[in-house]
Amino acid sequence: MNQPVPPDAPTSAVEARRTMVDALQTRGRLTSPAVLAAMRVVPRQAFVPRDAPLSQVYDPDDAIITRRDEHGAPTSSVSAPHLQGRMIEQAGIGPGDVVLEIGSGGYNAALIAEVVGETGTVVSVDIDPWVTERAKAYLTAAGYADRVEVVTADGALSLDGQGPFDAIIVTVGAWDIAPAWIDQLKPEGRLVVPLRIRSITRVIGFVRNGDRLISNSVEHSGFVPMQGLLRHDEHAVHLPDTSGHQLTLRFDETPLADPHLLDGVLATAPHDAWSGVLLDKSEDFADLQLWLACFLDGFCRVNAEARTDLANQMTRTWFPFGTAVDGSFAYFTIRFVDESTIELGARAFGKDATGAAERLNTQFRAWNANARGAEPTFAYTPNDNERRADADAAELTKEHGTVSITWPPRP
Numbered sequence: 001m002n003q004p005v006p007p008d009a010p011t012s013a014v015e016a017r018r019t020m021v022d023a024l025q026t027r028g029r030l031t032s033p034a035v036l037a038a039m040r041v042v043p044r045q046a047f048v049p050r051d052a053p054l055s056q057v058y059d060p061d062d063a064i065i066t067r068r069d070e071h072g073a074p075t076s077s078v079s080a081p082h083l084q085g086r087m088i089e090q091a092g093i094g095p096g097d098v099v100l101e102i103g104s105g106g107y108n109a110a111l112i113a114e115v116v117g118e119t120g121t122v123v124s125v126d127i128d129p130w131v132t133e134r135a136k137a138y139l140t141a142a143g144y145a146d147r148v149e150v151v152t153a154d155g156a157l158s159l160d161g162q163g164p165f166d167a168i169i170v171t172v173g174a175w176d177i178a179p180a181w182i183d184q185l186k187p188e189g190r191l192v193v194p195l196r197i198r199s200i201t202r203v204i205g206f207v208r209n210g211d212r213l214i215s216n217s218v219e220h221s222g223f224v225p226m227q228g229l230l231r232h233d234e235h236a237v238h239l240p241d242t243s244g245h246q247l248t249l250r251f252d253e254t255p256l257a258d259p260h261l262l263d264g265v266l267a268t269a270p271h272d273a274w275s276g277v278l279l280d281k282s283e284d285f286a287d288l289q290l291w292l293a294c295f296l297d298g299f300c301r302v303n304a305e306a307r308t309d310l311a312n313q314m315t316r317t318w319f320p321f322g323t324a325v326d327g328s329f330a331y332f333t334i335r336f337v338d339e340s341t342i343e344l345g346a347r348a349f350g351k352d353a354t355g356a357a358e359r360l361n362t363q364f365r366a367w368n369a370n371a372r373g374a375e376p377t378f379a380y381t382p383n384d385n386e387r388r389a390d391a392d393a394a395e396l397t398k399e400h401g402t403v404s405i406t407w408p409p410r411p
Contacts (some may be wrong), residue, residue: 013045016058020081024060030085034094038114039085046142047107048078066105067130075224076105076131079171083203083221084108088115090192090205090217091167096120100163100184102155103171103226104131106138112169113147123162125151127228154228158184165189173201173223175232175252176398177380182211194223195378197396197403198252198293199234199301199321204378211385215378220286234301239329241266241308248303249324253396261327262350271353274335274345275361277368281342288344289321290376291367292332294394294405297359298325318347323359330356371407379404 021039024030030039045057048064056062060082067076088111093099095117101109104126113122126132132152139148151159155170156178163184170181170193181191191206191213205217225231235255239247239262247266256262279285293299302320304310310318310331322331328350334342344364348357379393382401393404 013043013054013057016054017044020058020060024082024085029060029082030089032085032089034115035085035088035111038088038111039081041114042107042110043142044078044081044107047105047110047138066134076128077224078105078107079221079223083219084111084171086219087169087171087192087203088112090203090219091169091190092205093120093167093190097166098163099123100125100159100165100168101171102126102168102181103224104135104150105171106135106142106144108169108171109135109148109150110139110142110144113144118147122148123151123159124148125153125155125159127152127154155226156180156229167192170194170226171223172226174226174230176230176400177213178230179382179400182208182213182382194221195403196225196232196252197290197405198299199250200290200293202290202378206378206380211382213380218375218378237262237300237324239266243308245305245308247305247308247310249300249322249329250303251300256324258326262324262329265327265329265350268349268351268353271348271357272333272345273348273354273357273361274343275364277344277364278337279342279344281336281340285372287371287374287376288364288367289319290405291371292321292360292363294396295366296323296363298323300324302331323356325356325359326350326352328352328356330360332360370410374407374410376405376407379406 021036025036030036048057052064061080063080064078066078069075093115096119097116098121099112099116101124104124109122109124116122129152132150136150139145158180164186165184166186167190168181168185173194173196175196185191185208189208194201194203201222203219203221204215206213207216235251237249237256237259300322302322304314318331318333322329330346330348333345333347335345337343346357346360380401380403393406396403
């Protein structure tokens with residue numbers, strides 16, 4: 001474990017922290033005076049590896065990996081400062097609140113401790129003893145040992161003798177919502193959770209409404225996945241291309257019934273088709289991904305191995321989402337109509353390449369007509385509660401409940 005940095009930070013770190021917070025405030029990325037004040041006080045360099053340069057430590061948008069598994073995949077990190085601050089804002093916490101953090105790192109818990117003050121309570125829980133021991137050491141070195149209780153446990157379970165909580169902030173990616181989180185919330189308590197919806201993660205601020213949860217804020221980001229009882233693994237299908245490298249299709253929920261139907265699909269002639277949906281090249285269309293996750297048959301995330309043609313094109317002419325049904329596959333691509341305008345389209349392969357491309361293009365048009373530029377509302381209903389049917393909502397069934405996503409009607 002990396003040794004914690006002493007709290008008596010050099011002046012350069014103090015200046016770097018001040019510059020970071022000023023930038024977050026000036027750009028309007030954080031607006032809560034209490035959160036901004038906390039970020040001016042808590043030394044982030046005390047919670048990250050010693051060798052992390054200050055330029056990275058106090059970069060508003062930089063997450064710092066603190067541990068990887070044997071394959072090099074991140075298993076623990078300190079999230080980007082702007083996101084940590086924004087999640088605390090989403091939780092709506094204030095002085096005297098009782099707050100549960102699920103996923104320990106130390107820095108976020110210290111920020112929460114500053115916001116709730118001496119009369120508040122902060123409990124931070126993580127399933128990994130390495131993580132909790134590290135968090136305890138770092139919090140102690142930074143002067144927060146008496147203000148944050150760190151517990152080693154599965155965050156999906158209720159904590160004996162703790163709560164109820166005014167707010168629960170989950171700092172790891174969750175595929176579902178644990179029943180314990182709702183049970184431990186006070187009436188009208190707030191839950192902030194990075195919820196995975198068919199590979200698309202949204203950091204959703206929920207408010208408890210009886211035994212249901214209703215969203216009041218949404219942010220875009222990705223997180224290290226949750227372990228333990230709420231762990232959920234994707235299903236992977238590998239497709240070799242003509243160069244000997246491969247694409248990997250990842251299905252978050254329903255795997256392909258017969259993946260072998262896609263054998264050799266990338267060796268077939270590609271079919272390109274265009275939707276007629278035009279966008280300014282600077283327009284943010286991240287919510288299109290959520291729409292596809294909800295409504296596109298065979299929706300999958302696409303990973304391109306280095307040296308594949310797709311890997312060379314990524315972020316320039318294609319985006320890592322597609323559709324695979326039976327023996328056909330299509331991925332999301334764009335083309336430039338002029339210097340400032342792009343058109344959404346699909347490149348498809350297989351015995352029904354035309355149909356696969358049209359599946360994508362149909363959803364591009366539906367998104368353009370019904371959801372472009374609109375912020376959806378999320379609701380979560382546990383399994384033992386009566387669902388409130390909404391003909392216009394997308395519904396995704398989880399293990400412990402149902403997520404409903406509703407886009408506002410277009411004017």
